[in-house]
Amino acid sequence: MVELRKLTIDYPGGSSPGWSGRLGRPERRVPAVADVSAVFASGAISAIVGPSGCGKSSLVGAMAGLLAPSSGEALIDGEPVRGVRQRTAVIFQDYGLLPWLTVEGNAELPLAVRGAGRAERRRRVRPILRELGLSSFGGFYPSRLSGGMKQRVAIARALASEPDLLLMDEPFSSLDALTREAAQESLLEVRRSRPMTIVVVTHSIEEAAYLAEAVFVMGGRNPGSVEARFDIPENSAGSRFAPGACDFRSAPRYLELCGAIRSALRGSGPTDDSAAAGPATGTAEALG
Amino acid sequence: MKAGPGKSVLAARKAASLAIAVAAIAALWSAAAAALGKPFLPGPSATFAAFGRLAADGSLGRHAAASAGRVLWALAASFFPAAALGLAAGRSRRVDAVVAPVVYVLHPLPKVAFLPIIMLVFGLGEASKIILVALIVFSQILVAARDAARRIPRPLVDSVRSLGASRLGLALRVVVPSALPDLLTSLRVSLGTAVAVLFLAETFATETGLGYLIVDAWARVAYAEMYAGIVALSLLGLGFFVAVDLAERLLCPWRDLEG
Numbered sequence: 203m204v205e206l207r208k209l210t211i212d213y214p215g216g217s218s219p220g221w222s223g224r225l226g227r228p229e230r231r232v233p234a235v236a237d238v239s240a241v242f243a244s245g246a247i248s249a250i251v252g253p254s255g256c257g258k259s260s261l262v263g264a265m266a267g268l269l270a271p272s273s274g275e276a277l278i279d280g281e282p283v284r285g286v287r288q289r290t291a292v293i294f295q296d297y298g299l300l301p302w303l304t305v306e307g308n309a310e311l312p313l314a315v316r317g318a319g320r321a322e323r324r325r326r327v328r329p330i331l332r333e334l335g336l337s338s339f340g341g342f343y344p345s346r347l348s349g350g351m352k353q354r355v356a357i358a359r360a361l362a363s364e365p366d367l368l369l370m371d372e373p374f375s376s377l378d379a380l381t382r383e384a385a386q387e388s389l390l391e392v393r394r395s396r397p398m399t400i401v402v403v404t405h406s407i408e409e410a411a412y413l414a415e416a417v418f419v420m421g422g423r424n425p426g427s428v429e430a431r432f433d434i435p436e437n438s439a440g441s442r443f444a445p446g447a448c449d450f451r452s453a454p455r456y457l458e459l460c461g462a463i464r465s466a467l468r469g470s471g472p473t474d475d476s477a478a479a480g481p482a483t484g485t486a487e488a489l490g
Numbered sequence: 491m492k493a494g495p496g497k498s499v500l501a502a503r504k505a506a507s508l509a510i511a512v513a514a515i516a517a518l519w520s521a522a523a524a525a526l527g528k529p530f531l532p533g534p535s536a537t538f539a540a541f542g543r544l545a546a547d548g549s550l551g552r553h554a555a556a557s558a559g560r561v562l563w564a565l566a567a568s569f570f571p572a573a574a575l576g577l578a579a580g581r582s583r584r585v586d587a588v589v590a591p592v593v594y595v596l597h598p599l600p601k602v603a604f605l606p607i608i609m610l611v612f613g614l615g616e617a618s619k620i621i622l623v624a625l626i627v628f629s630q631i632l633v634a635a636r637d638a639a640r641r642i643p644r645p646l647v648d649s650v651r652s653l654g655a656s657r658l659g660l661a662l663r664v665v666v667p668s669a670l671p672d673l674l675t676s677l678r679v680s681l682g683t684a685v686a687v688l689f690l691a692e693t694f695a696t697e698t699g700l701g702y703l704i705v706d707a708w709a710r711v712a713y714a715e716m717y718a719g720i721v722a723l724s725l726l727g728l729g730f731f732v733a734v735d736l737a738e739r740l741l742c743p744w745r746d747l748e749g
Contacts, residue, residue, distance in 0.1 A: 266652050286654045298649025302667040302744045315653045315663070343744040363653065 204242040204265060204367060204399060208274035210425070211235050211260045234260040236425035237274070240418050244279075246438065247393060247400040249410035250428075251463065252420030258403040262371045265401065266292045278367060287367075288316075291360035295372040297352045299344040305355050306331065306340040312363035330358045334388065350381040357392060370402045374409065386413060394443055407467065411459045412451055413437065419466040430466040434459060532714045540714035541721055549703070554722055556698035560616070560691075561684050561730065564623035565677075572631035573673055577665050579632075580639020593636065597629045602687055605694075614695035622691050627680045634676030638669035671742050678734045685727040700726065 212231040235257035242248040252258050263269030264276045267286040276283040278290070291312070292298075299308045307314075309331060310323040318326075331337050334354045344352055353373065360368055373389075374382045386409065393400060404410055410417045415437045419430040435441060436450055450456050516534045523533035532540075544550035579589035605622055612618040642665060650664050692701025704719035738745065 263648075268648060268651055286652060288654060290652075292649065292652040294645045294649050296643075296645050298645045298652075300646060300650070300664065300667070302670075302742065311650070311663075312653045315650070315655045315659055345744065 203244045203279060204401065205277040206238050206240045206261065206264075206274070207277065209235065209238045209261070209264060209271050209276060210273045211257065211264055211269060212272050212425075213260070213269075231272075233425035235420075236427055238428050239274075240428055240431075242399060242401050243416065244399050245397050246415040247402065247413050248416045248418065249414035250401065250403045250418045250420060251405065251407060251410040251467065252426060253423075253467065254405060255423050256420040256426030257424075258405075258420055258426070259371050262292065262369050262401070262403050265367075266290055266369055268292075288363065289365050290367045290369065291363050291365035293356045293360050293368070293370045293373045295375060297344075297356040299352055299355055299359075301344055303343075304340065305336055305342050305344070305347070305358075308344065308355055309336075309358040309362050311359055327358070327362050330361050333392075334358050348381075349377050350385060353377065353381075353385050354388065357389065361392065361396070366398050368398055368400045370400065372404060373402065375405065382409075389413070390442070393439070407460050407463045408451075411456055411463060417463060419463060421467065421469050429469070430463075432459065432463060432466075529711075530713050532717055536714045537717040537721060540712075541718035544703075544715060544718055544722075550718070550722055553698055553700050553703045553719075554726060557685075557688055557692065557700045557723070557726060558729075560619050560688060560699065561623060561681070561726075564620045564627055564684065565681075567620065568624040568628035569631055569677065572628040573635045573669075576632040576635025577639040577661070577669055580636040580669075581642075581661075581665060586636070589632070589636070593629075593633055597633055601625045601629070602690060605691060609694070619688070619691040619696070619699075623684045623688055626683055626687055627677075630676050630680035630683070631673065634672055635669060638672035639665055641672075642668045667742075671738065671745055674734055674738045674742070678731055681730040681734065682727060685723065685730070689723060 210233065212233040214231060238257075238261065240250075250258050250261060260269060264271050265278070265283060267283045267290070278287065300311070303311065306324075306327065309327045310318075313323045313326060328337070331340060334357060336351070336354055336358060339347065339351065344355065347355065356373070370389075374385050377385055389400075390413070402410070402413055411432075411434065415434055417432040417434065418428050419432070420426050421429040436453075436455065441447060442450070520533045520535075523531045541550070575585075575589060579586040579593075601622065604625070605618075608622050608625075609618045612621055646664055646668065647660065650660055655663060688699070689701040689704070692699035693705045696702050700719050700723045704716050704723065707713070707715035707719055
């Protein structure tokens with residue numbers, strides 16, 4: 203379980219959240235997120251959705267241990283996050299693949315950083331590449347891969363560290379619509395065979411509603427905060443992977459959820475308060 | 491992944507265009523020599539005859555080796571410290587606070603003008619020549635390394651940090667490979683400058699080196715030999731250039747594939 207407890211993050215003025223940037227003046231600090239509390243259930247996919255600049259990525263940075271909160275804390279399984287944690291994997295928007303490493307080299311990177319030998323790296327990474335359909339591209343450099351393939355390499359790299367928590371920061375946003383859907387399916391496939399907790403940050407309402415069991419809607423800007431929460435039991439592993447489950451995207455309930463999240467994102471609508479209490483189910487019944 | 495002409499075809503085309511360029515220069519040169527008809531501009535045939543003579547008696551090789559040796563020593567002494575310092579300055583504000591002022595003072599200075607001072611301090615021997623060349627290479631590599639380290643995309647750094655890499659791990663896995671192409675480019679540029687400066691340094695207090703060969707031939711009014719020396723110095727520069735190209739191909743194989 204991942205918990206954010208009254209998390210506040212600010213960063214040096216004049217630059218975006220400074221995870222590793224050392225430029226910018228320390229004296230003036232701009233708040234990124236303020237007082238965010240949220241619980242991401244173990245083994246579930248949760249989504250954080252919000253407009254650009256609302257501080258979504260800062261939350262990922264804090265959970266990944268890349269960014270120290272100014273107050274409050276992020277807890278993983280009850281332990282406060284202090285620095286990078288071995289079993290947390292992060293996938294960034296542009297995948298963060300190193301251009302000078304081949305597909306195999308990139309996928310092996312988490313193990314290489316931990317000092318694993320070549321043979322062990324191969325042994326652990328090869329099955330993952332096979333699972334993601336990348337076996338025959340092991341020797342390719344990222345510049346020769348399509349966006350969808352780069353995305354799969356990023357997933358392979360994340361899986362190589364055998365994570366129990368996978369954080370994804372806008373993982374599919376640079377893919378075209380069809381590739382994006384394929385990438386979402388491949389993420390679900392990966393989740394199906396591994397009991398890990400996944401937190402996806404996205405600005406896509408449809409993506410959040412399709413992937414997540416719990417959608418956290420963020421709003422505001424400098425600082426941003428969590429404005430609403432939607433629970434979508436249809437997306438739980440139990441329902442989704444049940445035999446005979448149909449494509450949630452074609453269900454009326456899905457469209458209606460998208461609408462509710464959209465209203466929440468637009469802010470101070472009448473949906474806002476009720477949304478926080480989990481109204482989607484109620485309205486679904488009313489409409490259905 | 492466009493299907494273009496094969497590697498061998500490309501290499502043949504490259505060789506052909508190089509041959510055409512050389513032939514064009516030689517033709518212009520002969521024409522100019524014939525038109526001018528002055529002893530100080532011998533044609534290519536006289537120059538290459540002298541080149542062959544000097545090569546045969548071993549003096550060309552000796553001078554070229556002396557020059558190449560100086561450049562290589564200068565390079566060995568300056569490249570790695572400059573690259574390390576520049577990369578550190580580009581990644582750390584604390585290091586940059588010390589390095590930046592030095593860069594701003596040192597880089598714009600015409601270091602050749604310091605030749606007399608260097609000679610006064612380090613004597614007339616090899617050390618002065620090597621130090622002058624090293625100083626020039628150092629400042630160019632330092633600036634290039636600092637800029638390259640600053641340009642490293644943050645997502646790359648963050649993604650490797652998120653794997654738990656230490657500072658040293660980050661330096662070796664991200665900073666160095668990311669800056670390497672830029673470092674090699676600046677090396678190529680600064681080697682050109684180095685050869686030019688070497689010529690000047692070799693006109694003083696030495697009896698070896700291609701610079702000496704050229705100035706000595708000039709003094710003896712042996713113009714064909716002087717030109718042979720100039721050709722040899724150019725070839726030395728070309729050799730360094732090609733060597734860096736080869737190094738880049740070996741060290742940065744991923745670059746071949748980028749647009």
